[in-house]
Amino acid sequence: MNQEMNGSEFEEKIDYVFKVVVIGDSAVGKTQLLSRFAKNQFCLDSKSTIGVEFQTRTVNIKSKLIKAQIWDTAGQERYRAVTSAYYRGALGAMLVYDVTKRQSFDNVARWVEELRAHADNSIVIMLIGNKADLVDLRTVPTEDAVEFSENQGLYFFETSALSGNNVETAFLKLLDEIHNVVSRKALDSSNVVKPDVSNGGLLKGLKIDTISGADFEVSEMKKLSTCSC
Secondary structure (H helix, E strand, C coil), rough: EECCCCCHHHHHHHHHHEEEEEEEEECCHHHHHHHHHHCCCCCCCCCCCCCCCEEEEEEEEEEEEEEEEEEEECHHHHHHHHHHHCCCCEEEEEEEEEECCHHHCCCHHHHHHHHHHHCCCCCCCEEEECCCCHHHHHHCCCCHHHHHHHHHHCEEEECCCCCCCCCHHHHHHHHHHHHHHHHHHHHHHCCCCCCCCCCCCCEEECCCCCEEHHHHHCCCCCCCCCEEE
16 A cells, blocks of 8 residues: 655655656646645746756555655756756656647657666656646547557556646556566565576666665755746
8 A cells, every 4th residue: 555654753764765757848747746746736836947856755655665756857958968867766757748739749759768768777667648637728649648658668647737636646656666676676686697698688686776765865956946847
Protein backbone atom coordinates (compact mmCIF):
# COMPACT_ATOMS: atom_id res chain seq x y z
CA MET A 1 0.00 0.00 0.00
CA ASN A 2 1.36 3.42 -0.96
CA GLN A 3 0.99 6.04 1.75
CA GLU A 4 2.35 9.51 2.34
CA MET A 5 4.41 10.13 5.44
CA ASN A 6 4.49 13.60 6.98
CA GLY A 7 6.74 15.14 9.60
CA SER A 8 10.45 15.60 10.08
CA GLU A 9 10.55 12.64 12.46
CA PHE A 10 10.53 10.35 9.44
CA GLU A 11 13.58 11.91 7.76
CA GLU A 12 16.13 9.67 9.45
CA LYS A 13 14.09 6.56 8.63
CA ILE A 14 14.03 7.06 4.84
CA ASP A 15 15.18 3.93 3.00
CA TYR A 16 15.75 5.40 -0.46
CA VAL A 17 15.72 8.65 -2.36
CA PHE A 18 14.53 8.26 -5.93
CA LYS A 19 15.45 11.00 -8.38
CA VAL A 20 12.70 11.63 -10.93
CA VAL A 21 12.85 14.17 -13.76
CA VAL A 22 9.75 15.79 -15.23
CA ILE A 23 10.43 16.70 -18.85
CA GLY A 24 8.58 17.90 -21.93
CA ASP A 25 7.91 21.05 -23.93
CA SER A 26 7.40 24.41 -22.27
CA ALA A 27 3.94 25.27 -20.93
CA VAL A 28 2.56 21.72 -20.88
CA GLY A 29 2.06 21.94 -17.11
CA LYS A 30 5.14 20.16 -15.73
CA THR A 31 5.50 22.38 -12.67
CA GLN A 32 1.78 22.34 -12.01
CA LEU A 33 1.84 18.53 -11.97
CA LEU A 34 4.76 18.57 -9.56
CA SER A 35 3.10 21.15 -7.33
CA ARG A 36 -0.13 19.15 -7.30
CA PHE A 37 1.67 15.96 -6.27
CA ALA A 38 4.14 17.48 -3.80
CA LYS A 39 1.88 20.06 -2.13
CA ASN A 40 -1.60 19.46 -3.57
CA GLN A 41 -1.54 22.98 -4.98
CA PHE A 42 -2.34 24.57 -8.32
CA CYS A 43 -1.20 28.11 -9.09
CA LEU A 44 -3.27 30.07 -11.56
CA ASP A 45 -0.60 32.80 -11.67
CA SER A 46 2.24 30.72 -13.09
CA LYS A 47 5.61 31.47 -14.67
CA SER A 48 7.97 29.51 -16.89
CA THR A 49 10.56 27.48 -15.04
CA ILE A 50 14.13 28.77 -15.38
CA GLY A 51 16.76 26.04 -15.49
CA VAL A 52 16.10 23.21 -13.03
CA GLU A 53 14.32 23.16 -9.67
CA PHE A 54 12.96 20.38 -7.49
CA GLN A 55 10.49 19.40 -4.79
CA THR A 56 10.23 16.30 -2.62
CA ARG A 57 7.56 14.11 -1.12
CA THR A 58 7.96 11.03 1.06
CA VAL A 59 5.70 8.00 0.55
CA ASN A 60 5.51 4.46 1.88
CA ILE A 61 5.92 1.85 -0.84
CA LYS A 62 5.89 -1.82 0.08
CA SER A 63 7.04 -1.13 3.66
CA LYS A 64 9.88 1.14 2.49
CA LEU A 65 10.03 4.89 3.08
CA ILE A 66 10.79 6.50 -0.26
CA LYS A 67 11.66 10.15 -0.67
CA ALA A 68 10.80 11.20 -4.20
CA GLN A 69 13.18 13.93 -5.31
CA ILE A 70 11.34 15.28 -8.33
CA TRP A 71 13.20 17.61 -10.68
CA ASP A 72 11.35 20.13 -12.80
CA THR A 73 13.24 20.87 -16.02
CA ALA A 74 12.59 23.89 -18.21
CA GLY A 75 11.23 22.95 -21.62
CA GLN A 76 12.68 25.90 -23.52
CA GLU A 77 15.36 25.03 -26.06
CA ARG A 78 17.93 27.40 -24.56
CA TYR A 79 17.99 25.34 -21.37
CA ARG A 80 18.25 21.92 -22.98
CA ALA A 81 22.05 21.78 -22.73
CA VAL A 82 21.82 22.65 -19.03
CA THR A 83 19.11 20.21 -18.09
CA SER A 84 20.60 17.26 -19.98
CA ALA A 85 23.24 16.93 -17.24
CA TYR A 86 20.49 16.39 -14.68
CA TYR A 87 19.28 13.21 -16.36
CA ARG A 88 22.26 11.42 -14.85
CA GLY A 89 21.26 9.48 -11.78
CA ALA A 90 17.53 9.71 -12.54
CA LEU A 91 15.67 6.49 -11.85
CA GLY A 92 12.40 7.68 -13.31
CA ALA A 93 11.10 10.21 -15.80
CA MET A 94 7.69 11.74 -16.33
CA LEU A 95 7.43 12.91 -19.94
CA VAL A 96 4.60 15.41 -20.24
CA TYR A 97 2.69 16.73 -23.24
CA ASP A 98 -0.42 18.89 -23.51
CA VAL A 99 -3.44 17.08 -24.94
CA THR A 100 -4.56 20.40 -26.47
CA LYS A 101 -1.25 21.04 -28.26
CA ARG A 102 -0.44 18.51 -30.96
CA GLN A 103 3.09 19.83 -31.38
CA SER A 104 3.92 19.00 -27.75
CA PHE A 105 2.93 15.38 -28.45
CA ASP A 106 4.79 15.28 -31.76
CA ASN A 107 7.94 16.31 -29.84
CA VAL A 108 7.62 13.44 -27.36
CA ALA A 109 9.68 11.09 -29.56
CA ARG A 110 12.57 13.55 -29.49
CA TRP A 111 12.35 13.81 -25.70
CA VAL A 112 12.43 10.02 -25.39
CA GLU A 113 15.49 9.88 -27.62
CA GLU A 114 17.27 12.54 -25.56
CA LEU A 115 16.32 10.89 -22.30
CA ARG A 116 17.61 7.50 -23.34
CA ALA A 117 20.84 9.07 -24.59
CA HIS A 118 21.60 10.68 -21.21
CA ALA A 119 19.86 8.51 -18.59
CA ASP A 120 20.53 5.03 -17.21
CA ASN A 121 19.07 2.31 -19.40
CA SER A 122 17.06 1.05 -16.42
CA ILE A 123 15.14 4.32 -16.09
CA VAL A 124 11.35 3.98 -15.78
CA ILE A 125 9.54 6.32 -18.18
CA MET A 126 5.94 7.41 -17.90
CA LEU A 127 4.17 9.39 -20.62
CA ILE A 128 1.66 11.93 -19.30
CA GLY A 129 -1.06 13.61 -21.33
CA ASN A 130 -1.82 16.65 -19.17
CA LYS A 131 -4.77 19.09 -19.26
CA ALA A 132 -7.20 16.25 -19.94
CA ASP A 133 -9.94 18.39 -18.37
CA LEU A 134 -9.93 20.62 -21.49
CA VAL A 135 -12.11 18.19 -23.41
CA ASP A 136 -13.33 20.63 -26.07
CA LEU A 137 -9.78 21.75 -26.88
CA ARG A 138 -8.22 18.29 -27.22
CA THR A 139 -6.11 17.72 -30.34
CA VAL A 140 -4.29 14.53 -29.28
CA PRO A 141 -6.51 11.41 -29.22
CA THR A 142 -5.85 9.05 -26.33
CA GLU A 143 -5.38 6.24 -28.85
CA ASP A 144 -2.36 7.97 -30.39
CA ALA A 145 -0.63 8.20 -27.02
CA VAL A 146 -1.49 4.61 -26.11
CA GLU A 147 -0.01 3.36 -29.37
CA PHE A 148 3.17 5.40 -28.91
CA SER A 149 3.55 4.21 -25.32
CA GLU A 150 3.15 0.57 -26.30
CA ASN A 151 5.69 0.91 -29.11
CA GLN A 152 8.22 2.60 -26.83
CA GLY A 153 7.60 0.52 -23.71
CA LEU A 154 6.36 3.45 -21.64
CA TYR A 155 3.71 3.68 -18.95
CA PHE A 156 0.88 6.08 -19.76
CA PHE A 157 -1.66 8.22 -17.93
CA GLU A 158 -3.80 11.21 -18.82
CA THR A 159 -3.98 13.76 -16.02
CA SER A 160 -5.33 17.13 -15.02
CA ALA A 161 -3.10 19.19 -12.77
CA LEU A 162 -6.02 21.62 -12.39
CA SER A 163 -8.49 19.08 -10.99
CA GLY A 164 -5.84 16.70 -9.66
CA ASN A 165 -7.33 13.80 -11.60
CA ASN A 166 -4.85 10.89 -11.97
CA VAL A 167 -1.88 12.97 -10.75
CA GLU A 168 -1.44 11.04 -7.51
CA THR A 169 -2.05 7.72 -9.24
CA ALA A 170 0.51 8.42 -11.97
CA PHE A 171 3.29 9.52 -9.62
CA LEU A 172 2.74 6.63 -7.22
CA LYS A 173 2.69 4.15 -10.09
CA LEU A 174 5.99 5.55 -11.34
CA LEU A 175 7.59 5.34 -7.90
CA ASP A 176 6.26 1.81 -7.42
CA GLU A 177 7.79 0.69 -10.71
CA ILE A 178 11.11 2.33 -9.78
CA HIS A 179 11.02 0.44 -6.51
CA ASN A 180 10.46 -2.80 -8.44
CA VAL A 181 13.51 -2.07 -10.62
CA VAL A 182 15.65 -1.21 -7.60
CA SER A 183 14.57 -4.40 -5.82
CA ARG A 184 15.41 -6.54 -8.85
CA LYS A 185 18.78 -4.86 -9.28
CA ALA A 186 19.61 -5.34 -5.60
CA LEU A 187 18.76 -9.02 -5.91
CA ASP A 188 20.79 -9.40 -9.10
CA SER A 189 23.81 -7.71 -7.51
CA SER A 190 24.16 -10.64 -5.13
CA ASN A 191 24.90 -12.85 -8.12
CA VAL A 192 28.19 -13.13 -10.00
CA VAL A 193 28.35 -10.54 -12.77
CA LYS A 194 28.70 -12.18 -16.16
CA PRO A 195 28.57 -10.83 -19.72
CA ASP A 196 25.16 -11.24 -21.34
CA VAL A 197 25.97 -12.00 -24.96
CA SER A 198 22.31 -11.87 -26.00
CA ASN A 199 22.14 -8.27 -24.82
CA GLY A 200 25.08 -6.85 -26.68
CA GLY A 201 27.60 -8.00 -24.11
CA LEU A 202 26.19 -5.76 -21.36
CA LEU A 203 26.80 -6.82 -17.80
CA LYS A 204 23.93 -8.03 -15.68
CA GLY A 205 23.76 -7.90 -11.91
CA LEU A 206 24.83 -4.28 -11.50
CA LYS A 207 23.04 -2.15 -8.94
CA ILE A 208 21.60 1.09 -10.26
CA ASP A 209 22.51 4.34 -8.63
CA THR A 210 20.05 4.76 -5.77
CA ILE A 211 20.62 7.13 -2.88
CA SER A 212 20.19 5.93 0.68
CA GLY A 213 18.15 8.08 3.03
CA ALA A 214 21.19 8.68 5.22
CA ASP A 215 23.15 10.12 2.29
CA PHE A 216 20.43 12.46 1.03
CA GLU A 217 21.94 15.86 0.27
CA VAL A 218 20.27 19.02 -0.99
CA SER A 219 23.39 21.12 -1.48
CA GLU A 220 23.61 22.86 -4.87
CA MET A 221 19.89 22.20 -5.37
CA LYS A 222 17.13 24.77 -5.35
CA LYS A 223 13.67 24.03 -4.00
CA LEU A 224 10.73 25.57 -5.80
CA SER A 225 9.81 28.89 -4.21
CA THR A 226 7.40 30.16 -6.88
CA CYS A 227 4.78 28.51 -9.05
CA SER A 228 5.65 28.03 -12.69
CA CYS A 229 4.89 25.61 -15.49
